[in-house]
Amino acid sequence: MTREQVRWIPPIHDMQNTSQFQQLQEHLGDSMLLTNWLREETDNLRTAFLHGSAPSLSSREAVKHHLFERLEERLHTFDRDRLVKIINATGTVLHTNLGRASMSEAAVQKVHRTARYYSNLEYNITTGERGSRHAVLEDLLQITTGAEAAMVVNNNAAAVYFVLKALASEKEVIVSRGQLVEIGGSFRVSSIMEESGARLVEVGTTNKTRRSDYEKALGEETAMLMKVHTSNFTTIGFTEEVPLHELTDIAEENGDVLVYEDLGSGALYDFKKQGIGNEPTVKEALSTGADLVTFSGDKLLGGPQAGIIAGKKKWIDALKKHQLARVLRVDKMTLAALEETLKAYAKGEADQIPSVRMVLESKEEVKSRAWQLLKQLTFSEWRAQIEEDVSKVGGGTMPEVEIPTAVVSVATKEGQAQKVVQKMRTEAEPSIAARMKNGKIWMDLRTVAEEEIAELASALLYWEAYIDGE
Template identity: 50%
Template sequence: MSVLFRHLPSMDRLLRHLEADPELAGRPRAMLRDLADGFLGLLREEIRSGALTAEDELALERMLPRLTAFVRLKSRPHFRRVLNATGVVIHTNLGRSCLAEAATEAVIDACRNYSNLEFDLATGKRGSRYAHVEEILCRITGAEAALVVNNNASAVLITLDTLAKDREVIVSRGQLVEIGGSFRIPDVMRKSGATLVEVGATNRTHLRDYENAVTENTGMLLKVHCSNFRIIGFTKEVPLAELVTLGRSRGIPVVEDLGSGNFFDFARIPGLALSEPTVPQTVASGADVVTFSGDKVLGGPQAGIIVGRKKWIDKIKKNPLNRALRIDKMTLAALEATFRLYLDMDRAREEIPTLSMITASADELRAKARSLAARLRRELAGRASVSTRPGASRVGGGSFPEYDLPTTLVAVDPAAPVSVEALRAALLAVDPPLVGRVEEGSLLLDPRTLRRDEFPLAASALIQGLDSAGPATERH
């Protein structure tokens, strides 16, 4: 064992090799040194365990390929690109909505250069960062005023804190939702200092329930759109317009949390049975304040958007919390570029990836699946059988929870001895990782969320995955 330890390559020799590798160019020397030291530690452990027993196995030329692979793997950024073949368009765990090209370019421009973030070019004095998006937001929603914070949870929090702190907020019992990460409406309300007043039953709430609950200490009527679940059967909820009438008669603001902000009328697309209220429709119904997310169905960056009547929005703007929840220049740039696309709905559908994916036709998806399957058969060369089958996609992000979107799936069944589960796990370690889903014994890839220009990357990922999922002797 001591002889084997003396045959370990020196740190200097390992570093010279790593620094000469063009694929590792730009890695700091300190990082390479740490990784080389980690590789040597791995070799020492293999010597101690008896996994390494021969001196020639420690020869530098034998070690270099393994060293390079080790360093490339360990030096990759922790946060990186993933290929989404799950068919879930707004995949919360994979970053939700992808930005339109125009929004991406706007973010890059905002990052590379100085900007008029808080500088009024008309007066040469300090300006407001929110002015960059408020006008266009009011134009496309029909609202009198608007404000943007860093996510919709923040939008709900600051609205409650401003309009109902130390007062009562009336909510239907069936709308006390919990979304991802154990975020619950009652918890946010408690944090804001408001007191929750539940009315109605889980499945049925009437206008009289709200009327009977109103007191001199009522600060808000809150309607929460149940975007991530449905109660079906013997149900009833009070239409927003009726709540608005009640609120106006009692001088109480009516707030609707839409959750997933939607500007596109999906009913206009043949065969697409998606029906949700849009933001402009909700504003037109008379809600005093409407809150929604920027990175769900809207298809923009993470943001919490607040629109409504000027008298209430102005109060929210003055809340000291606004400073803590404000958005940065990159979010502003992406939002403005995304909102500009919505000035032309046909262009928005074409250029905003979220809308384009949701509204993709059955024929388009069938053609994409056949193209992907043909490529995989050619490149996998018999290492897996590849076929297509009908299936379903999901919108995701808590939106349209009960709707399946028809699609055509590509099924990949690896040849023995590689199992489907082993392949699925191996695909998470390749570069870039490929995330699909396993159903009925097959790895399924949904072309709805995989762009055509990503097909070569998907094929490469599968080759890498099959290589690493095979027996150790085969891999060596």
């Protein structure tokens, strides 16, 4: 029977001449891609027949029907959006897996205009000559950070690598052992330093590093004292580290040694004034004497993915002239989004930036949205209520900070909660990311926008009816 089944597979040109193929081709708009899919599916089916693992197909027409079903499935998969909207009900503000910071409406609109039309990305409107994209946002970065000069690259990991490669390659960089961190994606400071060609000099211990450790390590080959902000963890107890102002003192006493701090999260807003965490601001680091600082655009800053390098003009100018400046440069949409984000800080309107607003929002403000959701959850069997919990900042920032929040918990029938969380994530439109806690569905309204509440309620009501009806 196997050989006969293989003979049932129609030739490619026969399938191409059918009206079904023509309709699929019109939808796809690319006959070559559709033909390639058809060849792959016929090869797969032939192999399955020969190995006895094919679906139950008993005629030529059944085989033909099966192949068209497979083409339709592949077309559906092809048409499906790869990047989709997700309602973040986890309570983690800077959720790395969900794209970190959501941007302000002003930033979104600026990206739209910049993408839609031509711009002066590298064009000096005044002179009519070629301009530099490094100059587009430099004045705003100077205003918001207090730096003499600044530039933007594609992410903070790139910024760290760039600084080390351009300014310390084949030279020594002194770092405390307690700051040789690993962050998301197995990014290790020691590894990136090795890639850059800089020679790592470790000083101190994991929990204690003193000024004398740096001073003893200084030598003729020392190019840099590097301080790394331990963004995603905190060490407590029997600890000691050398503050930035002492590192700058050491550098001044020992000639032309550069002091560089990787701030990671890059706060422009001083959350400490609101009693939230102990995150140093970029301005504080630069005013303390750091020659250079690097930080992310899409963490506490609340903008697009970017790595920002700010500091002394002497060093920024050297970086701008380096070949890597072109390799690591950002595109016009990133600059557009970052421009509006920085303007909000410059105008004292940081609360217009969603991630900043979410971190600062009081429990009472979150609870008002929780009540809106609760009123719409007219369940038949399930039960919903408002409970207290804590939100996380996320994105490898402020790991010790817990922000009091309000959640809506949903008690389903026994054994249903996990299934609902999975269904809402994989099948709801938009997708919904929620948590499980105490056997219930747990939705933190801190990270749910007001306009998303109706969608969240609709999904929950649908899944109660659907799962109960299974």
